[in-house]
Amino acid sequence: MRDFQLPGRSPVYASNGMCATSHPLAAKVAIQTLESGGNAVDAAIAAAVLLGICEPQMTGIGGDCFVLLKPAGEQRVIALNGSGRAPAALNAETLRAAGNATMPLYGAQPVTIPGAIDALCRLSDDWGKLGMEALLAPAIHYAEAGVPVAPRTAFDWERSVPSLQGVARDYYMLDGKSPQPGQVFRHPQQAKVLRKIATQGRAGFYEGEVAEDMVASLNALGGVHTLADFASNTCDYTEPVAGNYKGIDLVEHPPNGQGATAILMNNILAHFDLPSMDPFGAMRAHLEAEAAKLAYDARNRFIADPSRTKRLEHMLSAETAKNLAALIRTDKVMDSAHKLSESVHKDTIYLCVVDKDQMVVSLIYSIYHGFGSGVASNKFGINFQNRGAGFVLTEGHPNEAEGGRRPMHTIIPGMLKKDGRVIMPFGVMGGAYQPVGHSRVVTNIVDYGMAPQDALDAPRSFSFEGTMEVERGYSDAVRQELTDLGHKVTIPDVALGGGQAILIDHENGVLQGASDPRKDGCAIGY
Numbered sequence: 001m002r003d004f005q006l007p008g009r010s011p012v013y014a015s016n017g018m019c020a021t022s023h024p025l026a027a028k029v030a031i032q033t034l035e036s037g038g039n040a041v042d043a044a045i046a047a048a049v050l051l052g053i054c055e056p057q058m059t060g061i062g063g064d065c066f067v068l069l070k071p072a073g074e075q076r077v078i079a080l081n082g083s084g085r086a087p088a089a090l091n092a093e094t095l096r097a098a099g100n101a102t103m104p105l106y107g108a109q110p111v112t113i114p115g116a117i118d119a120l121c122r123l124s125d126d127w128g129k130l131g132m133e134a135l136l137a138p139a140i141h142y143a144e145a146g147v148p149v150a151p152r153t154a155f156d157w158e159r160s161v162p163s164l165q166g167v168a169r170d171y172y173m174l175d176g177k178s179p180q181p182g183q184v185f186r187h188p189q190q191a192k193v194l195r196k197i198a199t200q201g202r203a204g205f206y207e208g209e210v211a212e213d214m215v216a217s218l219n220a221l222g223g224v225h226t227l228a229d230f231a232s233n234t235c236d237y238t239e240p241v242a243g244n245y246k247g248i249d250l251v252e253h254p255p256n257g258q259g260a261t262a263i264l265m266n267n268i269l270a271h272f273d274l275p276s277m278d279p280f281g282a283m284r285a286h287l288e289a290e291a292a293k294l295a296y297d298a299r300n301r302f303i304a305d306p307s308r309t310k311r312l313e314h315m316l317s318a319e320t321a322k323n324l325a326a327l328i329r330t331d332k333v334m335d336s337a338h339k340l341s342e343s344v345h346k347d348t349i350y351l352c353v354v355d356k357d358q359m360v361v362s363l364i365y366s367i368y369h370g371f372g373s374g375v376a377s378n379k380f381g382i383n384f385q386n387r388g389a390g391f392v393l394t395e396g397h398p399n400e401a402e403g404g405r406r407p408m409h410t411i412i413p414g415m416l417k418k419d420g421r422v423i424m425p426f427g428v429m430g431g432a433y434q435p436v437g438h439s440r441v442v443t444n445i446v447d448y449g450m451a452p453q454d455a456l457d458a459p460r461s462f463s464f465e466g467t468m469e470v471e472r473g474y475s476d477a478v479r480q481e482l483t484d485l486g487h488k489v490t491i492p493d494v495a496l497g498g499g500q501a502i503l504i505d506h507e508n509g510v511l512q513g514a515s516d517p518r519k520d521g522c523a524i525g526y
Contacts (some may be wrong), residue, residue, distance in 0.1 A: 010270045017353070049135070062385055066409070081253070098116075103393060107375060112387040282482050285482060421507070433450070456516045456517075468487040498516040
């Protein structure tokens with residue numbers, strides 16, 4: 001139990017249903033959806049789409065999503081891949097010939113087809129109860145009436161504004177500036193799009209007037225997107241991957257997501273006696289950093305479009321983890337196993353919902369960088385993701401950019417199982433940090449006995465491109481110890497990630513919600 005004389009956040013307990021999101025308004029709407037007869041899928045959809053209005057720099061209908069779903073009355077976990085594909089005409093050789101050594105980050109070139117709306121419509125059709133018209137009503141209302149901008153949202157918004165180009169600056173700035181906390185953001189044009197989806201389903205987005213606006217806008221910026229690319233883009237049900245860490249199964253989304261990276265990290269760390277170490281000490285942070293270097297190197301070499309990922313079993317094998325763990329030294333830093341291919345500050349929302357029947361949803365939804373590609377459609381102001389930046393241009397690489405493929409994706413929803421039963425949906429936002437975030441939450445809970453809220457509150461560190469970012473929650477003494485080991489230590493400008501979790505207490509029939517104080521959100525139950 002936390003010290004009530006110190007700043008902190010208590011876990012939220014409820015018995016009927018729970019939602020944890022990065023914005024209170026979305027959490028409230030999710031609970032209202034449950035109370036009105038909806039299930040966890042309904043609540044997750046309503047909250048997720050609304051978050052595109054509450055946190056437009058993080059997510060939106062121009063982005064992708066991944067979902068892990070436990071149906072009511074079952075313990076199996078289903079994965080839904082709602083990530084979009086590259087337009088058919090995308091060609092790595094053309095990009096290389098134009099002088100690109102890596103995928104462009106902004107503009108039309110890195111825009112992949114938005115996959116989230118197709119996935120959310122599919123979820124609603126297959127698993128929901130209320131239908132998209134009811135689920136999109138809150139987002140439509142707030143897109144027109146407006147949402148007061150929350151403090152963390154305003155902080156991230158201001159940092160992301162420089163990426164905005166052309167009409168996107170008109171849609172996502174107020175009087176030529178990023179909004180300040182308390183100013184109201186509205187997006188009435190997006191409300192029009194959501195109405196079309198509410199009445200027409202996915203066709204309201206991927207066909208007709210909305211698709212024509214997106215294609216014409218991208219083509220005007222040099223994109224090779226076509227109406228056929230949008231009409232043919234579909235989500236896929238897949239099998240999750242999982243790894244056991246000291247009796248707890250970590251369930252992750254398979255490639256093209258990077259969830260296997262978190263499993264490999266845990267497999268490496270299992271070779272060290274973490275429980276004997278100070279959870280907030282230098283050695284635990286050092287080992288985590290070294291394990292991350294090795295796991296991310298494997299990720300960068302192996303994870304790609306599902307059709308191109310050939311070494312997944314090798315990446316998840318116990319022998320691979322044992323061999324990698326043997327490379328780690330406790331007295332010094334190894335050289336970077338591989339220069340990571342992306343920057344850390346990527347933007348995402350994560351939410352989880354558990355309903356009265358214990359249907360469980362773990363959903364992550366993103367446009368990648370802050371405001372994604374920085375460009376938006378002219379008529380409806382749909383801000384496009386830049387997920388194509390997850391491709392590489394190395395000839396012959398499994399993740400080489402090519403039309404119709406999905407790029408390696410950073411966003412990963414998670415679940416924990418014990419003795420075959422799902423005990424916790426959770427996620428940690430933060431782009432490249434996410435596998436480290438998942439591993440840290442798991443080891444905080446398993447090795448140090450932390451409750452989910454404590455596991456999210458705890459300080460974080462992340463070794464990235466030769467620099468180790470160590471949050472202010474660590475002591476100066478720890479920072480010095482890490483420096484002495486050879487880490488180049490800095491304090492990050494932005495808190496590392498942000499997470500949500502719901503623990504299912506099967507014995508007492510109670511849900512325990514946790515929400516990361518690094519974000520504006522909360523857990524709400526009823």
